Amino acid sequence: MSGSNTMLKVENLVTFYGKVAALKGVSFEVEQGRIVTLLGSNGAGKSTTLRTVSGLIKPESGKVSFCGEDITGKPAHELVSRGLVHLPEGRHIFKDLTVLENLELGAYTLKDKRERKRRLREVFERFPILGRRAKQMGGTLSGGEQQMLAIGRGLMAAPKLLLMDEPSMGIAPLIVRDITSIIRQLNEEGTTILLVEQNAKMALGLADYGYVLDTGSIVLEGRGAELRSDEKVVKAYLGG
Amino acid sequence: MSTWELILQQGVNGLILGSFYALVALGYSMVYGIIKLLNFAHGDIYMTGAFVCLSVFGALSRFLSGWPAVACSIVAAMFLAAALGFLAQRFAYRPLLGAPRLSLLITAIGVSLVIYNTVMVITNSQPLFFSSGLDSSAGIKIGGLTVTYIQMVLLAVSALVMLGLSLFIGHTKTGRAMRAIALDQDTCRLMGINVNKVIGLTFMLGSALAAIAGGLACVYYGNVQYNMGYTIGIKAFTAAVIGGIGSIPGAMLGGLLLGLLEATGTQLLDSSWKDVFAFGILILMLIVRPNGLLGKTEIERM
Numbered sequence: 001m002s003g004s005n006t007m008l009k010v011e012n013l014v015t016f017y018g019k020v021a022a023l024k025g026v027s028f029e030v031e032q033g034r035i036v037t038l039l040g041s042n043g044a045g046k047s048t049t050l051r052t053v054s055g056l057i058k059p060e061s062g063k064v065s066f067c068g069e070d071i072t073g074k075p076a077h078e079l080v081s082r083g084l085v086h087l088p089e090g091r092h093i094f095k096d097l098t099v100l101e102n103l104e105l106g107a108y109t110l111k112d113k114r115e116r117k118r119r120l121r122e123v124f125e126r127f128p129i130l131g132r133r134a135k136q137m138g139g140t141l142s143g144g145e146q147q148m149l150a151i152g153r154g155l156m157a158a159p160k161l162l163l164m165d166e167p168s169m170g171i172a173p174l175i176v177r178d179i180t181s182i183i184r185q186l187n188e189e190g191t192t193i194l195l196v197e198q199n200a201k202m203a204l205g206l207a208d209y210g211y212v213l214d215t216g217s218i219v220l221e222g223r224g225a226e227l228r229s230d231e232k233v234v235k236a237y238l239g240g
Numbered sequence: 241m242s243t244w245e246l247i248l249q250q251g252v253n254g255l256i257l258g259s260f261y262a263l264v265a266l267g268y269s270m271v272y273g274i275i276k277l278l279n280f281a282h283g284d285i286y287m288t289g290a291f292v293c294l295s296v297f298g299a300l301s302r303f304l305s306g307w308p309a310v311a312c313s314i315v316a317a318m319f320l321a322a323a324l325g326f327l328a329q330r331f332a333y334r335p336l337l338g339a340p341r342l343s344l345l346i347t348a349i350g351v352s353l354v355i356y357n358t359v360m361v362i363t364n365s366q367p368l369f370f371s372s373g374l375d376s377s378a379g380i381k382i383g384g385l386t387v388t389y390i391q392m393v394l395l396a397v398s399a400l401v402m403l404g405l406s407l408f409i410g411h412t413k414t415g416r417a418m419r420a421i422a423l424d425q426d427t428c429r430l431m432g433i434n435v436n437k438v439i440g441l442t443f444m445l446g447s448a449l450a451a452i453a454g455g456l457a458c459v460y461y462g463n464v465q466y467n468m469g470y471t472i473g474i475k476a477f478t479a480a481v482i483g484g485i486g487s488i489p490g491a492m493l494g495g496l497l498l499g500l501l502e503a504t505g506t507q508l509l510d511s512s513w514k515d516v517f518a519f520g521i522l523i524l525m526l527i528v529r530p531n532g533l534l535g536k537t538e539i540e541r542m
Contacts, residue, residue, distance in 0.1 A: 106431060
């Protein structure tokens with residue numbers, strides 16, 4: 001999978017946590033308009049990969065390019081306005097700030113007030129529950145509502161590429177279905193998505209293409225449908 | 241004077257003292273809230289503010305006098321203190337943000353000593369006297385109670401500054417970012433917030449507030465000394481803990497409360513009991529309500 005419309009290209013990424021190599025040369029690509037998933041068990045390096053791509057951690061070596069530009073080692077706060085938005089694992093809602101304040105922070109880098117208002121309206125149309133709870137503290141929302149707030153907050157930055165880390169974690173199965181359809185809808189509207197999931201069933205149901213990470217290296221890759229029927233993937237991640 | 245008038249008079253004194261405490265406590269609390277550092281150099285920033293105010297007032301005396309001169313001097317002190325706060329943050333604290341908290345704390349004590357000793361050497365350990373030329377006895381008399389114009393201005397300025405700060409923290413983009421950083425720094429980075437810049441700004445703001453207090457104290461007490469930041473630093477810290485460290489309204493409430501309790505307490509007992517009174521309240525507070533009056537988060541042991 002390589003082409004001129006590659007949005008994200010990661011080459012030989014090596015990242016350390018102290019003296020431990022969490023990523024040992026990870027390479028993958030995300031083509032524009034696709035949903036790509038990174039699978040792997042706990043500690044495989046999925047979150048580290050996202051955190052390195054979004055600039056929260058500096059890599060030891062390797063290269064990250066976004067929309068053709070080298071962004072390796074650039075700090076996270078400089079990448080948001082370029083359209084690279086990372087929704088961290090565990091939602092990370094600002095609990096003591098209102099829903100509205102949480103959303104406003106999502107558009108922190110946007111100077112245009114009218115555009116900010118427009119995006120806010122859009123988020124409230126997409127998630128009416130957030131509009132009803134706008135004045136409530138973020139911490140008072142349920143898990144599912146917090147996930148919607150996290151997604152809505154990410155959308156306030158008008159992402160080209162959305163890095164989603166375990167959006168289904170700790171969410172009731174019924175709500176996971178909602179989240180799945182939200183992700184599909186966002187993608188249909190033109191947002192490219194890199195999805196990290198432990199819920200491989202959900203992820204492979206959505207993804208056009210997938211990579212499997214194991215202890216810091218990519219061990220397998222293929223189209224979503226191929227991976228779904230791959231014996232090793234079924235055994236390791238789909239409970240087959 | 242009747243007992244009631246005495247108590248009211250002490251109440252006015254307490255409010256003035258409390259405003260100083262509150263203004264300094266705000267800087268303590270803001271910095272603690274955002275990077276969990278007890279910035280022991282904060283009292284010395286207050287002292288520096290007082291010195292700058294005095295020096296600028298002296299330099300201006302050929303062109304300006306009275307309140308306009310005081311205002312200009314305090315503004316100058318605010319800028320210089322803000323610069324000092326920023327430098328301390330940028331070169332002493334920021335490189336240590338990933339280090340154990342104790343390293344940061346010891347560095348703060350080091351920064352405090354550097355400022356303290358620098359001013360001590362410059363002033364040759366002598367107190368400097370300050371005369372604003374304002375009439376310090378003019379005021380309004382209500383029965384036996386006197387409130388001077390200087391006192392009124394001090395209270396009004398403190399109230400306005402605190403109101404302005406509350407509006408800033410509560411309703412501006414930067415204020416919102418400060419509150420968010422206090423909760424979760426990495427997520428703020430993912431929102432596009434330049435966290436280091438906002439932390440620097442917090443130090444500057446806190447230091448400017450301390451300089452306002454220093455400047456006002458310089459006008460009110462009429463003398464400035466290199467060690468004047470020590471006691472108020474500890475008292476303001478006490479006030480911040482009473483109010484709930486990390487909480488902005490808590491710092492204001494804690495400061496005013498401590499000032500009032502001290503003033504009325506010394507009226508009842510001898511004034512040499514003042515500090516015993518203040519720290520007694522601190523200890524009591526830590527036992528009864530360790531999170532302070534308005535604090536939410538758990539206090540960690542240092």
